[in-house]
Amino acid sequence: MKLKTKLYAAIFSTLCMGLHANTIISNEKLTLNKGSFKLECMSCHRTVEKNFKKRKLIGEHEKLTVNHGKMWCFSCHDETDRNKLKLIDGSLVDSKDAVQVCAQCHGVVKRDWDAGVHGKRTGNWNGEKNILACIKCHDPHQPPFQPMKPFSPPRNRFGPIKKAVHNNAHH
Amino acid sequence: MCEDKENKVDKAFESVTRRDFIKGVSGALASTAALGAAMTPALDMGKDLSWDEFYQQHYQELTVEQKEKIFKRIEQKVKTDYGVDNANVQDPLPQLGVEFAYALNLSKCIGCRGCEKACSKENNSDRASGMSNIRVLELDKGSINLEKSSQSYNPETVPQEGKYYMPIQCHQCQNAPCVKVCPVQATWQEKDGIVVVDYNWCIGCRYCEAACPYYARRFNFTTPEIPAEEINPDMGYLSNRPRPKGVVEKCTFCLHRTRNGKYPACLEACPTGSRKFGNILDPESEINYIIKNKRVFVLKEELNTQPRFYYFFD
Structure with a gap:
């Protein structure tokens, strides 16, 4: 059976991934976007054996790093309907409601998020706001903020100011 | 009395030698030039500074009409200085009950x-x-x-x-x-x-x-x-x-x-x-x-x- 899984993964990755290089796993709804094609999770996983073990992922999930404590796929994803996430009580939710899944462990953060103190908000301070959900900023598979390149430091004030201005302007 | 006065005037002219005269004139010229040099920044300022701007009152003493006029002037200046047509200068006021x-x-x-x-x-x-x-x-x-x-x-x-x-x-x-x-x-x-x-x-x-x-x-x-x-x-x-x-x-x-x-x-x-x-x-x-x-x-x-x-x- 394991061989069968590997075979499917191999066929899938060579045929499909070769044809459509840009693979995006959408956050809004759990789908696999390959160019203009949208694939439901279950279109592959119907045939692939369930595997609860921690292992190196292959195929479409080859590039996915999972580093979220002791969590593994089925901690959040439902094993029978992969298009859904599951809560601890067994009820299923869409990925747009992923906040509920996160809040099961991160209750204190959720409380702050509800108050508008954790997380990013844009728009109006006294009106309509665009409130970003957990997975808009955090990768659920690897939640801490990844290190990033800082913008260029401010220029030294001493000495003549260079007239060649716009090298920094077109960021 | 009259003779005395005439003598005095003569004497006064006599005392100005040719050397002194040249000294005086060149000194005056030099000081005029120095004053001119010192005033150059002030003259240059005229390029950027209009009379309206120079005589503009403190913000807190401006009337609504004066403000409108000033905002128009600034929009115009942004256009000439930076080549931007759509500048819109506003002055939103503090809201009541907001800190x-x-x-x-x-x-x-x-x-x-x-x-x-x-x-x-x-x-x-x-x-x-x-x-x-x-x-x-x-x-x-x-x-x-x-x-x-x-x-x-x-x-x-x-x-x-x-x-x-x-x-x-x-x-x-x-x-x-x-x-x-x-x-x-x-x-x-x-x-x-x-x-x-x-x-x-x-x-x-x-x-x-x-x-x-x-x-x-x-x-x-x-x-x-x-x-x-x-x-x-x-x-x-x-x-x-x-x-x-x-x-x-x-x-x-x-x-x-x-x-x-x-x-x-x-x-x-x-x-x-x-x-x-x-x-x-x-x-x-x-x-x-x-x-x-x-x-x-x-x-x-x-x-x-x-x-x-x-x-x-x-």
Whole structure:
């Protein structure tokens, strides 16, 4: 059976991934976007054996790093309907409601998020706001903020100011 | 008597020798030239400064009609100086029952300088000197000595191990030292707590810059250079209109945005959501929640500046 899984993964990755290089796993709804094609999770996983073990992922999930404590796929994803996430009580939710899944462990953060103190908000301070959900900023598979390149430091004030201005302007 | 007088006049003329005459004339010429040289900056000023601008009253003494006229003049000047047609100078007034406050989560800030760049862009700051009203300081974990902080850190990635990052900008102090030292009252605190500068009244003495314990004020050594495509056309008279050379500028919590209900530009640019802003008089506001529930501190509390800018942890 394991061989069968590997075979499917191999066929899938060579045929499909070769044809459509840009693979995006959408956050809004759990789908696999390959160019203009949208694939439901279950279109592959119907045939692939369930595997609860921690292992190196292959195929479409080859590039996915999972580093979220002791969590593994089925901690959040439902094993029978992969298009859904599951809560601890067994009820299923869409990925747009992923906040509920996160809040099961991160209750204190959720409380702050509800108050508008954790997380990013844009728009109006006294009106309509665009409130970003957990997975808009955090990768659920690897939640801490990844290190990033800082913008260029401010220029030294001493000495003549260079007239060649716009090298920094077109960021 | 008459003869005496004539003798005196003769004598007076006799005493002027040819040498003395040349000396006197050349001295007079030299002093005229020196005066001319000394006046050159003043004459040059005429190129940038119109009579209307020169005789403009202090902001707080202007009538609505005068303001309208001034805003039109500034829009025209932006057009000639920067080649931008759509500049719109506004003067949103403080809202009743609103006092702004800012809070910054030091546990979340990663030091990316996103706020610094967004500030520069939003506020039409000089691009040549890379001016911004925000400085992001890098400090060693466990220390809070700003003298030992670095503003010019530039590693491959941030945050660096063992460091933390503290963005610093105008704290809009309730007891603002910068306002007290201004000899011409070109800077004052508005009803909603924002400390503003009338750039047309500022004489550029930089006392305020020296008085500010938060390094929040910046001086325009040159006329700001901004490429036309980067000009932000939504301008506030007291905030982000392009400043002339020789005046001080500062953070105004983006009053042209915030008095119209929007969040400041630095807050919207922050990728980590470290920055929080709102009305401290509103008990339901985010900022009020932070002050009630988080570990909050103000910088250099011992100076009794009473900032409206709070740092917090979680």
